Amino acid sequence: MITGSIVALVTPMHQDGSVDWDSLGQLLDMHIAAGTAAIGAVGTTGESATLSVPEHCEVIQFCVKHCAGRIPVVAGTGSNSTWEAIELTEAAAAAGADACLLVTPYYNRPTQVGLYEHFKAIAEAVAVPQILYNVPGRTAVDMSNDTVERLAPLENIVGIKDATGDPERGRDLIARCGQTIAIYSGDDPTAMELMLCGGHGNISVTANVAPKQMAELCQLALAGERSAAEVINSRLGALNRALFLEANPIPVKWALQQQGHIQSGIRLPLTTLDQQYHADVVAAMEAAGI
Secondary structure (H helix, E strand, C coil): CCCEEEEECCCCECCCCCECHHHHHHHHHHHHHHCCCEEEECCCCCCHHHCCHHHHHHHHHHHHHHHCCCCCEEEECCCCCHHHHHHHHHHHHHHCCCEEEEECCCCCCCCHHHHHHHHHHHHHHCCCCEEEEECHHHHCCCCCHHHHHHHCCCCCEEEEEECCCCHHHHHHHHHHHCCCCEEEECCHHHHHHHHHCCCCEEEECHHHCCHHHHHHHHHHHHCCCHHHHHHHHHHHHHHHHHCCCCCCCHHHHHHHHHCCCCCCCCCCCCCCCCHHHHHHHHHHHHHCCC
16 A cells, blocks of 8 residues: 555656656656655646547556656556546556546436446456546546445555545545545645545645655644644645646646756646746745755
C-alpha cells in the first residue's frame, strides 16, 4: 500500500505543445529527492484529456523507465469508455506501472450500476492494482460511497482517490472501506483532516510546487501529529487555493514555470494563467516558503 504524498504530476511541454521529456525527467528526480511517496502520471493535472493515446502511453513508459524502481508510479488510465480504459490500463501494466488511477466516466454520466460494472470490468480484465478516482466537480458524475463499498472487495481494486472535498464523506468512506482499500484525498485543502481520520495519503496538485512541504505534512498527519501538521497546512493554505484560481493545471504549470522547472507549454483549449492572477500565485508561493 502506497502512503503519503503522491504528486499529481504535470506533463511539461514546450511552447509548441510537444512533451518536454528533459523537464519531465528532471521533475521526477526532484520528487524522488524531496521525499514524495509516489508519482501520479497522466491524470487530470497531467493533461490526459489532450494527450493522444500513444502519447499517454509514452509518458507512462517514460516515467516508469526513468524512475527505475526508485519510487512507485501510479498511471492515470481512466476513460469514459470502458474499453478504452481497459486498453490504457493494459498498456500501463505492460509498461510496469505499480498501480493505475481510474477516474469515473465523464460526460456520459452513467448510473451507479453502470459505475460498478465499469470498474468491475476493468478490475477483471487487467491484473494490476487499481485506484478508483471520484471527482464530481470535473466529471459531472458522482460515485456514491455505497458503490465504492460494493467495489472495495474486488480483486485488483486497492484504493480510491476522493476529490469531493467533503471531510464527512471521507470519514464515512474510511469507516466502511478503510480496512479493505486505501482511502486517499484528492483535495489539498481537506487532505490533512482526512489523513488524521485514518486516510492513507494525498494525491496532490500542490505537491508539484511544494514537494518537501507536502511530503512532511503527509508524514505528520499519518502519524497523528495534528499540531505539527497544522503548522504546515496553514502555511500551504493560500497556495492550495491559488492553484485553482483557474482550471487545473493552468495555475500549477505557471507556478512551476516561475520556479524554473518547466517551460510555458500547455495545450489548447487550456491557456496560460491570466495576468490578473499572477500576483496572487506568487504571494501564495512566498507564504508557503517556496
